[in-house]
Amino acid sequence: MVKSWSNGTLLQAVESFAARFPETVIIGPRHLAGEGLREGIVRGRQGSAGAHRVTLVQTAAELARGAMADRGLAPLSTLGREAVAARIAQKALAQGELAYFHPVAGLPGFARALARTIAEIRLARVSAEQLASAGTPTGDLATLLDLYQAELEERSLVDLPGLLALATEAIATGQHPWIGLPLARLDAHLESRAHQEFFQSLAARAPEVLETEVGPNSSPAATNSLEHLRQFLFSPNPEKLAQDDGRFEFFSAPGEGLETVEIARRIIRLAGKDIAFDQVAILLRNPDRYQPIIEDALRRAQIPAWFSRGTTRPHPSGRAFLALLLCAGERLSASRFAEYLSLGQVPEIPGAAKWVGPEDELLGALENRALESEVAEPAAESDRPTPRRWERLLVDAAVIGGKDRWERRLNGLEAEFLLQDKPLNELQNLKHFALPLIGMLDALPATAIWSVWLEQLSELARLSLRDPDPVLAVLAELAPMGDVGPVALEEVAEVLSDRLRFLRREPSAHRWGRVFVGSIDEARGREFGVVFLPGLAEGLFPQRMLEDPLLLDELREAVSADLPLRKQRVADERMLLHLAVAAARDRLVVSYPRMEVAEARPRVPSFYALELPRAVEGSLPELKAFEDRARDAAPARLNWPAPKEAAAAIDDAEYDLVAIASARNQDRPGGAHYLVDANPHVARSLRARWSRWNHKWRPADGLVTDDATALAALREHQLAARAWSPSALENFAMCPYKFALHGIYRLKPRDESEQLQQMDPRTRGALFHEIQYELFQDLQSAGLLPVNDNRLPDAWKRADTVLNKVAAKYQEKLAPAIPRVWKSEIEDLRTDLRGWLQHVARNDDEWEPVKFELAFGDPPLALDEGVSLRGRIDLVEKHVSRDAFRVTDHKTGKRPDTIPRWVGGGRSLQPLLYGLAAEQLLGSPVEAGRLLYATQRGGYTPVEIKLDDRARQFLQKLLGDIDASIAGGFLPPAPAAEACKICDYRIVCGPYEERRLGKKDRQDVRLDPLTEIRGMI
């Protein structure tokens, strides 16, 4: 046995051992362990077979292969194990076999925890009887273990503990060529009794055995700081290093992002000293957390990197596939389908069937695949064509969900397009692509055994994904589970969800020439010139070790001495720090983030971070002094993420920041001027930003211009030059920029095709207006207008019928998600409708409705007051005894706090404008225009505005003011109080417009028309 705190020493020992024999077996912890061994040792010299460099699991799989074939056993992957755990938990729950775990066994996460615990129990060779004898919780685990083992037996499956047992048996009886060869263990961790038994059996048949592992040794005195550090790490009495040679460095950065940028900067510096990229490793305690930001930093610095198997990468095809599964689970929801489309995974040509192998280590070992297979990188985001128009078409078709509805709606939209002579290509493409997929999703079984699921899901992946291979690899891992089930779609989605969100991908490129990025454990049996170890902050490394919630330590101790305890996990965590240090040959650089940036929370170095300098300096550094030294070692700032010197910049962005900072600090006007020349958008953007906060109104503020071309274009939007709706004109008083965005730029919020959860005010208004329109027509043809007390009961009855008919139409169109909520809202409408009819019968029976929903505007209706109008008048009534008309606009919202007298500060133009329009359309004078708040919420309140001379003068002045603002190119963001809060365009303007308005010149004469309008009552 050779123990050392240095991987280099272990590798040397293994190399010397292997060199003595023509053929050896070297068992390493991972398939790349021992990659630095001499070529001649591994490949063998002339006449010798060399070394079989394998992992423990690969060795076991190789040795057990024959026994598995004899017994017809298939291997079970980690994912498969979780699926079996989910299955047995469900079964035990259904059969009432759980007492202690009964309340939690159905919760998400239980199956995964159970799979882990069962694996530990089986690896420790603990029997169900041993568990049952220790009390209630372990009694439940005994039941679950029995069920698990029965499931494996019934389905002819073998998991890792079973495989190790088979391999151990095979060693005793078998004749495999590896049995009897000299055997070296290169720090392969014998983590359980099963692992130990297997290795010991193999070692017992070997003529010579060398075991090596990271651990204490009686090495000679350290010759450099790294050796000193290795020797005294966690030592109770560390000695002070006589002379620091700079091989151990530490630094801190304001956040994790800047920490990784700093690592990239140092790697570039090392490259300048002729240190090859593949001699550098970044070892991660939290790969999920650090890997994406490391990837980003290395990409920025153009450093080639090799991300090991141990890191997870979000993958769009997995996410797109999961969106489709959720689409199936949510009754073919259109929004889930749109989510799938948005991930850009739609294939150009649906894939031909091809076999893709699993990526699980155990399954992979038995598949005899090449250990370093090359898998194509997913296509770059920009290369993936997304049918952008399809999402829009789904909204237009109001698909929402359900197979019938998908077909009906898309066919309906096609018919509509045909009638309107619109191009059909995109819609037909969508139909041809989406309907077969929807058909497949609809045909997925409610429950089925895994083999049925795998067949159907594999087909779905091939048809629906541009790059289906990663998804097929995940599905292939479940192949041995074929007979298990039946399971429901939810269970399938639960088992697959984690793996589909973050697919583990084998790196595409060769390892050499690239910086290694992987978990610390993956550095076992390997040595790198330089090791970076980020994340040494409290809570990140070391991590808090918790007891297994399913089998607490107290019970573990009672059951078997072979079950791992929390204290062992703590020791394993400590060993990780040793492993990271052991992997560094020449230099170790550790770091920690000072801030949790997302939560704006400070972080402190962990005690591991302090332990490292303690091992070098012989005593624990004073915290404040340590933090200062760490900060000074990497002077990066969160609010100016760049180095001090331009030469140290990792990319253009940093270089530019350095240039700006130095131009500013050294008062060198023009020092950053190249930015403006290099990129015209920078200049534009900087000027715009400055302008928007500046006192004067400028073009960057909104629609503020004196450009002749722009003014000429605006002339086409003058009030008499094109048709305007009264509601668009009302926007001006709220905010001239809103008026421009809506009326001139014609921006509107994006429509989404979603099931209606609750009726929004707009839908409610549309529904109410349509009911009123149909009801008026019905009452008119029945001779029941005007409605009065005598006609009221009949009018109510007819209102009910119309309401039911219109509501059914809307229900089909909107597919409300919760029928009970929809029904109650319709009943509210019924009450409103009845109340309104009652109000009409009591107050308006002298006015007979003569026109309903009177549309106008094609061609635009030119008024003498200087505006061209388009719109729709809800109701025109004629007095029963006088020759007088009036118009009414029905409102379903709350009545305003201030009742308008003429134009209500420019926000209430409909009564006057509709009145004037009606006058012209009917060729008769109109007496008044009204707003009628026709619901309980509005208190059935009428707001009437007489069309007298004063009102006409006000209106004319107001329209003139708006027109002058358009003609003058001055439509700035000058919102009325609270206007931004309810404005759809906040996403365009950002959150600061009201604050910005406070800085602007309020005395500018161009604001006078707006001020005047807001003052008109």
Ligand code: SF4
């Ligand atoms: S968000 Fe505010 S400033 Fe922008 S358009 Fe709306 S009301 Fe005007």
